[in-house]
Amino acid sequence: MAYFNLIMLVFLSAVVSAMALHASNSLHMVGDDFGWRVPASPGFYNEWASKRSFTVGDALLFNFTTGWHDVTEVSKEGYDQCKLGDSDKTIKDGPATIHLTNAGDHYYMCSYKGHCLKDQKLAIHLAPTVNTTLRSL
Ligand SMILES: [Cu+2]
Numbered sequence: 059m060a061y062f063n064l065i066m067l068v069f070l071s072a073v074v075s076a077m078a079l080h081a082s083n084s085l086h087m088v089g090d091d092f093g094w095r096v097p098a099s100p101g102f103y104n105e106w107a108s109k110r111s112f113t114v115g116d117a118l119l120f121n122f123t124t125g126w127h128d129v130t131e132v133s134k135e136g137y138d139q140c141k142l143g144d145s146d147k148t149i150k151d152g153p154a155t156i157h158l159t160n161a162g163d164h165y166y167m168c169s170y171k172g173h174c175l176k177d178q179k180l181a182i183h184l185a186p187t188v189n190t191t192l193r194s195l
Pocket of ligand 1: 095096126127128168169170173174178
């Protein structure tokens with residue numbers, strides 16, 4: 059029985075290693091070719107996000123013209139109310155790459171007047187990496 063367990067352990071390690079090797083970090087171009095601007099239809103960015111999966115180590119690329127838009131990571135409340143918090147840091151230079159490091163929910167919005175209210179905002183769920191998942195088992 060111990061021998062069987064050992065075989066399973068070796069097998070499992072091999073599977074996990076293979077998964078880790080394949081879990082290459084992705085750069086997600088927010089909104090694809092449309093970029094980061096006021097969408098023509100509400101819910102555009104969340105629809106975009108719903109078709110993708112985001113993992114720690116990935117990055118978001120917000121493609122916008124400096125002076126026309128910006129991007130800020132905000133709290134859930136900030137996202138819901140389209141309001142920046144006092145300590146929120148706005149990235150004013152586009153295109154902007156944001157590296158995703160903490161698993162959980164993340165919220166982004168444009169701080170130009172009225173843009174967030176017209177749904178230039180994005181919510182994503184960031185999954186932990188395979189290795190992080192195993193460590194927590
Ligand atoms: Cu904007």
